[in-house]
Amino acid sequence: MAKRKAAPAVAGRAAPRAGSEIEPAKAAGAKPRPWLAVAAVASLAVFLLIYIGRFDQVVGLFVDDAWYVLLAKALATGQGYTMINSPSPGILPLYPPAFSALLSLVFRVAPEFPQNVWLLKSVSVAAVFGIGLLAYLYFWRDRGLSRWVALGAALATVMVPGFAFLATSSVMSECVFAFTQLLTVVVIERGVRAGRGAWLWTLLGGAAASFTFLTRAAALGLLAAVVIYLLKERLWRQAAVFAGMVALIAGPWMLYSRAHAPTPEQQREQGGHIIQPYTVQFWQMRAGLHSSSRVTARDLPDRAWRNLREVAGRDVRGVIAPVTAEGQNTPGFGGKISFLSYLLSLVVLLGFIAAARRRVTLAELVVPLSLLIVCLWPWETFRFVLPLAPFLIFYFVMGVEALQRWLQKLRQVDSPRARAAGMLLAAWGVAACGVVSNARYIYEASDPARADRVPWLRAFKDNREMFDWVQAKLAPEWAIASENPPLVYLFTGHKTVSPEEPGNRWELWDRLGVRYLVHSAVQPVPNPGLDEGRYQTVYRDPESGLNLRITDFGPPSARVPWGRSAQPLMKIENIN
Numbered sequence: 001m002a003k004r005k006a007a008p009a010v011a012g013r014a015a016p017r018a019g020s021e022i023e024p025a026k027a028a029g030a031k032p033r034p035w036l037a038v039a040a041v042a043s044l045a046v047f048l049l050i051y052i053g054r055f056d057q058v059v060g061l062f063v064d065d066a067w068y069v070l071l072a073k074a075l076a077t078g079q080g081y082t083m084i085n086s087p088s089p090g091i092l093p094l095y096p097p098a099f100s101a102l103l104s105l106v107f108r109v110a111p112e113f114p115q116n117v118w119l120l121k122s123v124s125v126a127a128v129f130g131i132g133l134l135a136y137l138y139f140w141r142d143r144g145l146s147r148w149v150a151l152g153a154a155l156a157t158v159m160v161p162g163f164a165f166l167a168t169s170s171v172m173s174e175c176v177f178a179f180t181q182l183l184t185v186v187v188i189e190r191g192v193r194a195g196r197g198a199w200l201w202t203l204l205g206g207a208a209a210s211f212t213f214l215t216r217a218a219a220l221g222l223l224a225a226v227v228i229y230l231l232k233e234r235l236w237r238q239a240a241v242f243a244g245m246v247a248l249i250a251g252p253w254m255l256y257s258r259a260h261a262p263t264p265e266q267q268r269e270q271g272g273h274i275i276q277p278y279t280v281q282f283w284q285m286r287a288g289l290h291s292s293s294r295v296t297a298r299d300l301p302d303r304a305w306r307n308l309r310e311v312a313g314r315d316v317r318g319v320i321a322p323v324t325a326e327g328q329n330t331p332g333f334g335g336k337i338s339f340l341s342y343l344l345s346l347v348v349l350l351g352f353i354a355a356a357r358r359r360v361t362l363a364e365l366v367v368p369l370s371l372l373i374v375c376l377w378p379w380e381t382f383r384f385v386l387p388l389a390p391f392l393i394f395y396f397v398m399g400v401e402a403l404q405r406w407l408q409k410l411r412q413v414d415s416p417r418a419r420a421a422g423m424l425l426a427a428w429g430v431a432a433c434g435v436v437s438n439a440r441y442i443y444e445a446s447d448p449a450r451a452d453r454v455p456w457l458r459a460f461k462d463n464r465e466m467f468d469w470v471q472a473k474l475a476p477e478w479a480i481a482s483e484n485p486p487l488v489y490l491f492t493g494h495k496t497v498s499p500e501e502p503g504n505r506w507e508l509w510d511r512l513g514v515r516y517l518v519h520s521a522v523q524p525v526p527n528p529g530l531d532e533g534r535y536q537t538v539y540r541d542p543e544s545g546l547n548l549r550i551t552d553f554g555p556p557s558a559r560v561p562w563g564r565s566a567q568p569l570m571k572i573e574n575i576n
Helices: 002-011 024-027 034-054 065-075 098-109 117-142 147-158 162-170 176-191 195-215 218-231 235-258 264-270 297-320 341-357 363-375 382-410 416-446 455-473 484-493 504-510
Strands: 479-482 514-518 534-539 549-552
Touching: 002 176, 002 514, 024 363, 034 117, 034 147, 034 416, 065 484, 098 117, 098 176, 098 195, 117 147, 117 162, 117 341, 147 416, 147 549, 162 382, 162 416, 176 218, 176 235, 176 363, 195 218, 195 235, 195 455, 218 341, 218 534, 235 341, 235 416, 235 455, 264 341, 264 504, 297 363, 297 382, 341 363, 341 382, 363 382, 382 416, 382 514, 455 484, 455 514, 455 534, 455 549, 479 504, 504 514
Parallel strands: 479 514
Antiparallel strands: 514 549, 534 549
């Protein structure tokens, strides 16, 4: 038995510390110098200034975050994990419940929406702070970077504008997902080295991984990576314990969601991606869009190549060099495809290879498996790449070190001090890019003369004005069809459904009392088509560049069905 216990400890011992040449005294247990503590306090101050400065009242424009908030309210008010916006009660969403359950704790403390938006966002801000702490420990203890490089890389991680944007201008789950994913990696690595204490760390890792999976199903790659890693380290029992823990925590939700999946009639009533299984969305040209064409296995290579180009040609720049990327504060995040991003991706790839040659850790399995899912999923890639930011930044630093080592080899010199300086410059350079990008956003958003230039803030202002009009003017008994059903419900109290296929759902809408079509969006809405143009437009803001409007179909007893008449039913009016 003694020999069997000793083997995992040898197999799982820490890799040679890549940054030991930067801080040689670390191996002897030297205490960090006072200047490092000063730098840590300064980094904390920068973090607080940036995230407090970026706080706003925007919520729900992603649609997904509006669903998270709505479901959190449903849980907190005792209505269960159901879509309380729908005219018919008891419809179960197919989103995993962990993040909404976490947000529901905020509703129990501060139940009034939207007054509690800042508390809802504080959950993600706290998660990003936790990412910074974990990243520092991971870079220093698990990956062998010096304390100074680890601190710079940790600051670079929390300064990624994507994290700051999602934490302060939305209530999305990516920040919490990234925190629990990194926590899983740190805890499992600790368990691999723990020897006799491995069981406790494995159980904790299983719990963290389960919460990550119940936050976003994209964590499937993380679960597979942990099992493969433990098997690679010949920790058979720990692999079994981890799998058992995941089955114990995540399994009940899988069984429950399958048993209580929305019926065809419920799917037809609510519409939208919230009630579509992932197995259905995967085979759509664009996940969640009912009108999207279907694809086959022959189309998957093209999809994977297209998404890989976005990851390498856009998203990596959004993490490593965000100061140069347009669109950091809009849904696209990473801006346009650029040659710079491809160059940065090559450095990241070089760092990945260099790290894997020293030792394949859990991260070297998590990253490629996660990117495989990203490349195969039919949606924008940056939100899925963002949780991998700590690892991408680490690989970038390692790639810079590998490039320097290669150049020194060509010159037939060996200068550890120069490589250490290069790694230090790379880590803090990425951090500086993030600080500058965030500071620029704060400057533009806080200046009244410039605030309207920030598309995200302007879009929310226009949508909120329309919601206020709905609440003041429209009778509460009428239901609404909208591109953002949860957000309309949260601000107006009207029951809501998705606006998909009005002609095929017209009789259903008659029964449900759906009278109005509220166009809520962050991108300009097309002008009314032939069918919508036959009904009365009761709201339109001529100053809004989004063309937001409200269409009144009329009461069910007196309206012409969608697409049945070529003559206008009512004239179009503009009412503000």
